[in-house]
Amino acid sequence: xGLCASASYVMQIGMRQLTDLPIDCTTALNGRNxxxxxxxxxxxxxxxxxxxxxxxxxHFDFATAQSPLGQRLYAALELPRDxxxxxxxxxxxxxxxxxxxxxVAMGQLGWPLRLxxxxxxxPHWIKMPVYRLIARIRYRIFGRYDTCLMPNAKQRARFAxxxx
Numbered sequence: 001x002g003l004c005a006s007a008s009y010v011m012q013i014g015m016r017q018l019t020d021l022p023i024d025c026t027t028a029l030n031g032r033n034x035x036x037x038x039x040x041x042x043x044x045x046x047x048x049x050x051x052x053x054x055x056x057x058x059h060f061d062f063a064t065a066q067s068p069l070g071q072r073l074y075a076a077l078e079l080p081r082d083x084x085x086x087x088x089x090x091x092x093x094x095x096x097x098x099x100x101x102x103x104v105a106m107g108q109l110g111w112p113l114r115l116x117x118x119x120x121x122x123p124h125w126i127k128m129p130v131y132r133l134i135a136r137i138r139y140r141i142f143g144r145y146d147t148c149l150m151p152n153a154k155q156r157a158r159f160a161x162x163x164x
């Protein structure tokens with residue numbers, strides 16, 4: 001992905017409201033906050049498990065990017081549906097991607113994790129190159145599952161309908 005494409009990709013996510021998406025996407029979220037993650041990426045699945053452990057107030061539902069819901073959301077945002085450079089985080093009707101997605105998710109947790117929400121305010125010229133580098137090499141460093149994450153029964157209860 002070229003630099004110009006990357007820049008428009010970032011703006012495409014950060015400036016989108018849930019109401020901009022097709023009705024089937026907004027209906028599927030049912031007013032809930034949602035984290036969409038790459039279920040084949042070990043780092044991304046680790047983020048999912050981290051959120052399960054720390055989201056004791058049940059702020060979030062989850063979906064894998066490979067699921068029917070994840071695919072519809074990536075398509076609605078005009079994002080690639082086979083190369084998931086970013087997790088998506090939907091909070092209070094706004095869609096976030098890249099480091100902003102992580103920061104906004106951390107902002108929904110208790111202290112001291114909430115402090116990590118401050119990462120959102122890093123200058124764009126710092127956070128995007130670092131995020132893109134990690135996204136590009138994450139499979140080489142952390143690995144990749146051969147198949148998409150299959151949640152156990154307890155985990156499935158936290159998934160949105162059609163989210164896995």
